[in-house]
Amino acid sequence: MSILNVPKDAVLSHGTRQPDGTWTVPAGDLTGLKLLPPADWSGTMHLTVQATSTETGSGGSATSSKPFTVTVEPVNDAPELSLTAAEHAESGAHHAEAIGIAHAQDVDSTQLGGAVITLSGAQPGDRLDLDGFTLHSENGRTMIGDTGIELVGGAGAGDAGTLTLSGHASPETYAAVLQSLVLESGDPSGLGAGTRNIGVVLIDSDGAASTRQSVDVVVDQVESAEAGNHNIGAAAYEPTQNDAGSDVILLMADESADTSHGATGSWTEQIDGDPSSTSSDPVAAFDQPTADNIQTVDDLHADASRMHWS
Incomplete structure (x- = not known):
């Protein structure tokens, strides 16, 4: 038994596709034979079934053909x-x-x-x-x-x-x-x-x-800019309240400095003021500009409040 005109992308549940596109199906597989259409295909296929009988003794054969149609209803695919x-x-x-x-x-x-x-x-x-x-x-x-x-x-x-x-x-x-x-x-x-x-x-x-x-x-989460410590370079310091008459000295390396060698520096501190005074100096705000002197000591900076250098 042969089935003709089966579309190229369609498949029968039984049988073998021949090089010319015809499907050969054994007679015993005709019951329950199914056609699987191409993916997302719908419409009508016009097919032909062809049966050939052969005489056992003489070897003569006769072929009979009959057209038929198979209709595939569309199935909606979800987006x-x-x-x-x-x-x-x-x-x-x-x-x-x-x-x-x-x-x-x-x-x-x-x-x-x-x-x-x-x-x-x-x-x-x-x-x-x-x-x-x-x-x-x-x-x-x-x-x-x-x-x-x-x-x-x-x-x-x-x-x-x-x-x-x-x-x-x-x-x-x-x-x-x-x-x-x-x-x-x-x-x-x-x-x-x-x-x-x-x-x-x-x-x-x-x-x-x-x-x-x-x-x-x-x-x-974004941290508040005012939260945490006050930063100077890579170091962090809490705000410092000076004692009466005391000075604050800050040393820090310049960004371009080479700290691999033993740089040294020296200075003399002279403090002028009334020792009996009980007033407090303002809080040192390290993240604010200062009018104090900044002197370069080799690769270091020294920032001193009320400092005289000699």
């Missing part, structure tokens, strides 16, 4: 989505990118029908919004620019933590809208440090939903 996380944001910022890169496609449709976006792990004041698209009202609906996509329920995810999009638009348009998502904070101090999660499900024009994809939005 596909991939997301890439955005770069980390810093605490105190009032908005951060929610999604770095979004890519959407649908192998059997040029139009998508909607999307559901969820925000989890949100902190008080957090909300989702769109950056780069102008929202406007059209027949009582909140539309996203000229995309043809509606922001169902109005702007912002709010306490519900969900944005619902609806409307026929290309996968590329939906991807652009997803990439415009931003995480915002209504708190005056901005976004708090921590990790939030953004989940997205795409829906095609026939209602098939993609596998849920998600990315994390990471907000890093």
